[in-house]
Amino acid sequence: MLDYLASVGLRAENHRPYPRFDLSREAWAELVTTLAAKDDWSLLGLWADTAIVHMALRDEAAMTVGVVSLSCPEGRFPSVAGVRPGAIRLERTIQDLFGICAESLVDPRPWLDHDSWPIRLPLSADPPDPLGQPEPYPFLPVEGPGLHQIPVGPVHAGIIEPGHFRFTCNGETVVRLEQRLGYVHKGTEWLMAGRSIAEAGKLAARVSGDSTVAHSWAFAGAVEAAVGAPVPPRAVWLRALMAELERLANHLGDIGAICNDASFAFMLAECGLLREKVLRTADACFGHRLMMDRIVPGGVAVDLPAEGRDAILGLVRDIAVAFPPLVRIYDEKASLQDRTVGTGRVDGGLVNRFGAGGHVGRASGRGLDARLGPGYAPYDELEFSVPVFTEGDVNARVWVRIREVEASLSLVQQILDKLPEGPVHVPVVPMAGQGMALVESFRGEIMTWVAVREDGIVTRCHPRDPSWFQWPLLEAAIEGNIVADFPLCNKSFNCSYSGHDL
Amino acid sequence: MLKTIARNLLRGPATMKGPEAAEAGIEELAGRLDRAARIRLGRSLSIRQVDAGSCNGCELEIHALNNVVYDLERFGLRFVASPRHADVLMVTGPVTANMRDALFRTWDATPDPKWVVAVGGCALDGGLFKGSYGIVGGVGAVIPVDLHIAGCPPRPADLLAGLVALVEAAK
Numbered sequence: 001m002l003d004y005l006a007s008v009g010l011r012a013e014n015h016r017p018y019p020r021f022d023l024s025r026e027a028w029a030e031l032v033t034t035l036a037a038k039d040d041w042s043l044l045g046l047w048a049d050t051a052i053v054h055m056a057l058r059d060e061a062a063m064t065v066g067v068v069s070l071s072c073p074e075g076r077f078p079s080v081a082g083v084r085p086g087a088i089r090l091e092r093t094i095q096d097l098f099g100i101c102a103e104s105l106v107d108p109r110p111w112l113d114h115d116s117w118p119i120r121l122p123l124s125a126d127p128p129d130p131l132g133q134p135e136p137y138p139f140l141p142v143e144g145p146g147l148h149q150i151p152v153g154p155v156h157a158g159i160i161e162p163g164h165f166r167f168t169c170n171g172e173t174v175v176r177l178e179q180r181l182g183y184v185h186k187g188t189e190w191l192m193a194g195r196s197i198a199e200a201g202k203l204a205a206r207v208s209g210d211s212t213v214a215h216s217w218a219f220a221g222a223v224e225a226a227v228g229a230p231v232p233p234r235a236v237w238l239r240a241l242m243a244e245l246e247r248l249a250n251h252l253g254d255i256g257a258i259c260n261d262a263s264f265a266f267m268l269a270e271c272g273l274l275r276e277k278v279l280r281t282a283d284a285c286f287g288h289r290l291m292m293d294r295i296v297p298g299g300v301a302v303d304l305p306a307e308g309r310d311a312i313l314g315l316v317r318d319i320a321v322a323f324p325p326l327v328r329i330y331d332e333k334a335s336l337q338d339r340t341v342g343t344g345r346v347d348g349g350l351v352n353r354f355g356a357g358g359h360v361g362r363a364s365g366r367g368l369d370a371r372l373g374p375g376y377a378p379y380d381e382l383e384f385s386v387p388v389f390t391e392g393d394v395n396a397r398v399w400v401r402i403r404e405v406e407a408s409l410s411l412v413q414q415i416l417d418k419l420p421e422g423p424v425h426v427p428v429v430p431m432a433g434q435g436m437a438l439v440e441s442f443r444g445e446i447m448t449w450v451a452v453r454e455d456g457i458v459t460r461c462h463p464r465d466p467s468w469f470q471w472p473l474l475e476a477a478i479e480g481n482i483v484a485d486f487p488l489c490n491k492s493f494n495c496s497y498s499g500h501d502l
Numbered sequence: 503m504l505k506t507i508a509r510n511l512l513r514g515p516a517t518m519k520g521p522e523a524a525e526a527g528i529e530e531l532a533g534r535l536d537r538a539a540r541i542r543l544g545r546s547l548s549i550r551q552v553d554a555g556s557c558n559g560c561e562l563e564i565h566a567l568n569n570v571v572y573d574l575e576r577f578g579l580r581f582v583a584s585p586r587h588a589d590v591l592m593v594t595g596p597v598t599a600n601m602r603d604a605l606f607r608t609w610d611a612t613p614d615p616k617w618v619v620a621v622g623g624c625a626l627d628g629g630l631f632k633g634s635y636g637i638v639g640g641v642g643a644v645i646p647v648d649l650h651i652a653g654c655p656p657r658p659a660d661l662l663a664g665l666v667a668l669v670e671a672a673k
Contacts, residue, residue, distance in 0.1 A: 325505070
């Protein structure tokens, strides 16, 4: 893939660690055609800057990553959504935020812009005034005898984030689900532009609270790549330690919550306690239960205290004792299995077409993991395997999480065994450059791209949460299932609203 | 499963001791509750949580209130699914422009007497997101706020202390 990109584009300077190529309009259009025939070149991200569009691609066979850029002085670019459907919502977002039009985009409706902002096209060079008379959002039309619609949200019944789900049903069976997101759009990318690295890092830590460690790591990694900053070895290992604790906490919480959505509250109580233990240990070791703002460009903000090692080893022991009996209970309860097995199935082909990662991908046969491919330190020195199932149902997504809990327990132990001594932070010396980083959150891989000016001001940052490529698949998962199984399907995905809406 | 339950029974509860009511909270609230409202509510409050734009960090900690360690319901506090069943709206996040209407309508659907608890740094004044085109400000920019629980996100123990203050004030 990189050879192809180099042959059609001009290699840009100061873009690390993956190469970036400037493409002509013709080369971009040709690349779109080429993508149709290259199933293993997956879309990693598609984002814009003022009058320029960037696309990150990964060659899954060679595990190489490249970025292509197209300058769009006329405010238009050939859409890639026709060959990579995961790009549909990204292109709608680019249209909403930058006013750069994706030509022949299959679904040109607004996405994040709900006609409520004081300006339009907020990230464009010259944002115009709002239109004044907002039109109702045109949901996809549904026709047929016996169909009825159930609108849900944006305010939901539980303690969850806001979003709108429009169900069309025939009796109990869901015929179509259409999502409308964007309710928690806070203008994060707009705020990041023009801020110092430290300030932008704080915003990155709040892209999605449940993966604050992973998002901070991805941001730090991108900044360090852009300016060529070194990271002390101990900090690298502490980052992985925090990331695995975060993975543990989230998977434990979700396994319990999924079972609770099948009315099996016992698992929620037991797993909730284990999750609480992880958070308390994180608090004791790093001074914050979610470990927010603990990973910063140049290293980590706090070192593991002397007693931290024993506290974490004790936690691992506790979970290693308590968790296996819970897994057996999950596996042996027929009433629970009745709800999770065969429910919310996602086809493996669809998962690949959308390039979905994390437990959504791995439950449907797509076993990519950024920790292994393209890979980053310190995971090259750690032993673990990535669980892959092929059934694609709620049960498979639960099993991926179970196996990842087990893998993370082992990883935490390995990290503590190998944790090097030394400093944990080196101040970042600013320099002009562009960088990107891929980091595996509990949900899937995060891609963060950043452009830094020589005085250390972030001119553009785009954190792409894994949810972008998972949300659309939830629409597919629920099709043909009953309405009552939606909470199960939704929780087994657990996509981020905030990470998506930004 | 029975083995686990039996072991839990013998071992005793994992639940922590209840916190003292946050003093600042009691002072903040005392003036706002009239006698009639106190009698009507007794010491049981139903809470409806609304995410008006948070990063989900606050939601995670609010969730934790329901786990066996904090066990919110022992204080007569419980989360309900509809604003029409609620006495208290617990609101997180900077209020986004896209959520302003939904938040106001949720508040409007909550019967009187009602209280609004704003949770987290963003809910106070927009926090880190202050100044963005995408937000209209803190919770107070859209609906009247009775109690603010600070933190990013507040620890469950802080949330609990704030809520216990609310019940104490309502008693």
